[in-house]
Amino acid sequence: MATIVVALLAALVVAPATAVGGVLKGTAAGTESVSSGSWGASVAPTSLTWTSNSSQTATVTNTGTIALVQLTYQITVTFDAAKDNPVLTLAVCTSAWSGGKCNGGAGTNIPANGNYDVNGTTTETSTVVPPLSGHVYLQATSSGTFRQSQPLTMAFVPEVAGPSQLRAAVKTDQ
Amino acid sequence: MRPMRIVARVTSWSTPARVILAGAFATSIALVTTAGVYAGLSATATGTSSLTTGTFNLTLSADVGAGFSNFTGKMAPGDTDNVFVNLNNTGTLASAAGMTLWVAGSPVNALTNGSVSGEGLTVTLTQCSVAWTLASGTCGGTTTPILATTQISTMNTSSTPATLLNVPSLAATTGQVAHVEVSLGLVGTETSNNGTPPAQTIQGLSTTLTYTFTEQQRTPVVTNQ
Numbered sequence A: 001m002a003t004i005v006v007a008l009l010a011a012l013v014v015a016p017a018t019a020v021g022g023v024l025k026g027t028a029a030g031t032e033s034v035s036s037g038s039w040g041a042s043v044a045p046t047s048l049t050w051t052s053n054s055s056q057t058a059t060v061t062n063t064g065t066i067a068l069v070q071l072t073y074q075i076t077v078t079f080d081a082a083k084d085n086p087v088l089t090l091a092v093c094t095s096a097w098s099g100g101k102c103n104g105g106a107g108t109n110i111p112a113n114g115n116y117d118v119n120g121t122t123t124e125t126s127t128v129v130p131p132l133s134g135h136v137y138l139q140a141t142s143s144g145t146f147r148q149s150q151p152l153t154m155a156f157v158p159e160v161a162g163p164s165q166l167r168a169a170v171k172t173d174q
Numbered sequence B: 001m002r003p004m005r006i007v008a009r010v011t012s013w014s015t016p017a018r019v020i021l022a023g024a025f026a027t028s029i030a031l032v033t034t035a036g037v038y039a040g041l042s043a044t045a046t047g048t049s050s051l052t053t054g055t056f057n058l059t060l061s062a063d064v065g066a067g068f069s070n071f072t073g074k075m076a077p078g079d080t081d082n083v084f085v086n087l088n089n090t091g092t093l094a095s096a097a098g099m100t101l102w103v104a105g106s107p108v109n110a111l112t113n114g115s116v117s118g119e120g121l122t123v124t125l126t127q128c129s130v131a132w133t134l135a136s137g138t139c140g141g142t143t144t145p146i147l148a149t150t151q152i153s154t155m156n157t158s159s160t161p162a163t164l165l166n167v168p169s170l171a172a173t174t175g176q177v178a179h180v181e182v183s184l185g186l187v188g189t190e191t192s193n194n195g196t197p198p199a200q201t202i203q204g205l206s207t208t209l210t211y212t213f214t215e216q217q218r219t220p221v222v223t224n225q
Helices: A002-021 B015-041
Strands: A023-038 A043-046 A046-052 A054-060 A071-078 A085-093 A122-127 A135-145 A152-161 A170-172 B058-062 B080-090 B099-106 B119-130 B143-151 B162-164 B175-188 B191-193 B206-216
Touching: A023 B175, A043 A085, A043 A122, A043 A152, A046 A054, A046 B099, A135 A152, A152 B206, B099 B119, B143 B162, B143 B175
Parallel strands: A023 B058, A170 B080
Antiparallel strands: A023 B206, A043 A054, A046 A152, A054 A135, A071 A122, A071 A152, A085 A135, A152 B191, B058 B080, B080 B175, B099 B162, B099 B206, B119 B143, B119 B175
16 A cells, blocks of 8 residues: 555656656658778789799789779799799789780889899789779799799789778769 | 422443444534535636647758769768758747767668778768858858768767757757758778678678757746746
8 A cells, every 4th residue: 555655646746747857859861872882803813833934924803893093912932942043023914915025015013123032922012903893914924043843933912902092082962 | 289200211321332422423423514515615716728839840951962862883982972951940949059960871781880990981060151062062151060070880879879069059940050061981991802801891882871860949948927
């Protein structure tokens, strides 16, 4: 009985307070839909192996939906440094290499001035990039001396970082 | 003649019995009397009072251009997608100063839920003293920041709205926060390796954003008359 009485009294006290404290709220809503693009590039094959001095090629493909302005390559060269002394050069072309030539020329060296003659991984950038759904073509050329019995390899991992390696930002007003 | 003698016989009652009897008698008298009084003094007084409740409505419309709509392009990090809207108080009650905004994404994904730290969609609100120029997306008058660039992931539920700045009390019927640019941005700093984005990525996603603006009525008024 005491509990019921207390509950009734509480209801009488609380109900008016709630009514007084309640305020109206007005809301308005709008919707818009958006999609994000993607960015990236792949290479095939990812690794080249030499048994004699020669030129080999790989194809880099734009796998994203956002245009690129730059690519980074992680390039790993492996050989027996104790006994061999190879030298590798790398160049990129917007067309497929033909007879070792890029549209009749030498292509664009990566890096612009330098080559690869030590074991290990280096990071190089290139502004020769594949267009959307398109390709660029790498050509690596070996020279120097190395034994055919020991592997000489060059591996590539193309990387694309946003936003610095993507097209300029776009402002859309609608 | 000898007068007749009348002898009254008095029954002897015990003391407790007498008390009970007296009490019952008194109670019955009291009840009867009370009933009689109520029945006889019943009265009614009435008064009438008329009142009208106000209305409180917030509406959203385009300022220039399409207003809230769909962006067909693929956003890249750093891109901005702008729309221009007006918020109007069309009710008969003024609003209190201030307004809140929360933005829901559907479907919920990394663009709006903060699952990729530091990345995702952002929103910025700026008011212009005159209508925006759609062709250039510029303000020919004075701009007032209403919401600094904010990650949507921090304001993606009704319980975590962002508080808009510099929103005054809106007058009844005519008050408005007009010429507001709603600027959507994308932050993306991730790196794709050999054509593969990170496991947690903002790339290649779509969502529909619902912007919900909320205002409150003016302070309640006590009227004595």
